[in-house]
Amino acid sequence: MHRDSPPPLEYELVRSRRRSLEVRVRVDGSVQVRAPLKLAAYRVEAFVDSRRDWIRDQQQRMAARPRVRWRDGDPCQYLGEPLTLRVAAAARARVARHGDELHVGVPDPHDEAAVSHAVHEWWRGLARTRFQESIERQFPWFAERGHRLPVLRVKKMRSRWGSLSRRGYINLSLALMQYPPAVIDYVVMHELCHLEYMHHGPAFHALMDRRMPDWPARKRRLDG
Incomplete structure (x- = not known):
């Protein structure tokens, strides 16, 4: 890998009988990618890489959200x-x-x-x-x-x-x-x-x- 290349994104891959690729960023900032059962791994990687900026933006947004409190008076x-x-x-x-x-x-x-x-x-x-x-x-x-x-x-x-x-x-x-x-x-x-x-x-x-x-x-x- 070229030393200037961005580090790979960590994500959970879930395969199912779907037809399209989808990426989700959870509240805790973790990433889940949903993909068709037989889609080649390199295509999944390319899709995730194309969404890198969006994923980072969503992770920053999640991190900036104030914690919801459940106390008397909240x-x-x-x-x-x-x-x-x-x-x-x-x-x-x-x-x-x-x-x-x-x-x-x-x-x-x-x-x-x-x-x-x-x-x-x-x-x-x-x-x-x-x-x-x-x-x-x-x-x-x-x-x-x-x-x-x-x-x-x-x-x-x-x-x-x-x-x-x-x-x-x-x-x-x-x-x-x-x-x-x-x-x-x-x-x-x-x-x-x-x-x-x-x-x-x-x-x-x-x-x-x-x-x-x-x-x-x-x-x-x-x-x-």
Whole structure:
């Protein structure tokens, strides 16, 4: 290797029955590359190298993000509304909203992981209804095109907000429960548009422009 060549990037390679290459940068800065089963290794390496600058930018962005804290008095978001955590001791986990406060009871109120888990489970109990409503409200146009209603799965996703599988599942991140309904609708529309185009090329973005003309503004709220 030439001594001026940049050092190789470390990444996890996941092969599957997909058709395209994809690179993801996780919250912790680690990199995952997804590739077709039989794609030559040199092509994977070339793809990763072509995305080197983007990967570094994403890693720097992840590193600069402030750590989310889960203590009494800390802020917490629910559907875009700012709430204040009120954490107290309780025999078992419980969460309830009271006005602009989110009351969380856990056995050890100083255990931030336990507080985080309790809040995420509270989100999960509300997420399926919220996400399913958005899907069904925006789906009729796609139904007219002959598509079948995808099956919702709510998941903790480390590196993306949503995905659409060829097996008929729409996966949405539980963390979307922090964002306003307009942002949730954007992610849902993005995934529904993949029913027509399983890529992010010009045709996909043209469809997004037709179905949700203000999607770039909604995306900026999500990115921010």
